[in-house]
Amino acid sequence: MTRLLLCFVALCFLTAPAAAQIGNLGKLADKAQGVLSGNTPLSQEEVGTALKQALDQGVGQAVTKLSAEDGYLQSPYKILLPPEAQSIISRVSALPGFGNVEQDLTTRINRAAELAAREAGPIFVDAIKGLTFQDALNLLMGENDAATRYLESNTSLALTGKFQPVIRTALDEVNATEIWRNVVTAYNKIPLVKKTEPELDVYVTDRALAGMFGLIEVKETELRQNPALRNTELLRKVFARQDK
Incomplete structure (x- = not known):
């Protein structure tokens, strides 16, 4: 098992710059060997389950926080108007009804x-369910944001595809689309200005997802x-290894 694990670790670093490979490979190999050996060895199931619990916990807290009223608005992840909107707003704010x-x-x-x-919750849950043992082990030994980056790289396209229609509908529900069109x-009726049609739903989707991943991180x-x-015995047991 240890020999197979070390082979996997080596493959993970084949594409890294040559100067960095030797040092990083040694560190990761030592960690990998320690995870499945030592006084209290961890099984593949324990490592995989613990990482899924950790992601479930972080994702659950992020979704709960940001989906509440003022979750975005009164947080560091507040979505501001797009930069191109600022020139539009500055020009129309002097018009009656737009103050x-x-x-x-x-x-x-x-x-x-x-x-x-x-x-967002179900989409993240599906991604977490697909986490393999090798993924989990690599994330456990990775940087502080390793699991977040894994989620981001494996869900961003799917999240955008499913999130944007929800954003579009939500913008309609709160009348933001109508106000923006007005x-x-x-x-565009102001003389000599360049006509514009910024896509508000695309921008809001991008910033909403950036905020979501930011809080998960x-x-x-x-x-x-x-x-x-670490609110379960398994989390405490597994993550104690990455503390060393």
Whole structure:
């Protein structure tokens, strides 16, 4: 088992720069050997289950937080209007009926993100279920954001495809799309300005997902660095190995 594990570790680093391979390979090999050996060896099932529990915990907390009212709006992940919208807002805010449009629109796009965040859980759950033992072992021994980056690389396309329609519908539900269209229409009527049609749903989807992964990363780092947050015996047992 140990020999097979070390072969896997070596393959993971074949594409790394030559100067970095030797040092990184040695460190990772030592960690890999320690995980499945030592005074209290860990089984493949224990490693895989613990990483899934850790991801479930981080994802669950992130989804719960961001899907609540003000989850995005009153957090570090607040979604601001796109940069190209600033010039539009600055021009139309002086027009009758548009004085508070920036604050109003910002609130509404964050409300849309909060509604959409409720739909993210099942997508993440499917990705976590697909975690293999080799994935889990590599993530356990990785950087503080290793599991988050794994999720991001394996779910971003699917999340965007499923998230954007929810965002679009949510924007409609909070009337953000209508307000934005009114703003753009008013802007395009101003003489000598370049006509524009920014896609609000695409932008909000991108920023909502960035915020989601940002919070998951925070939760992962906390779990790795603070043993008190490991709320199951298995998490405590497995993650104690990466503390060494």
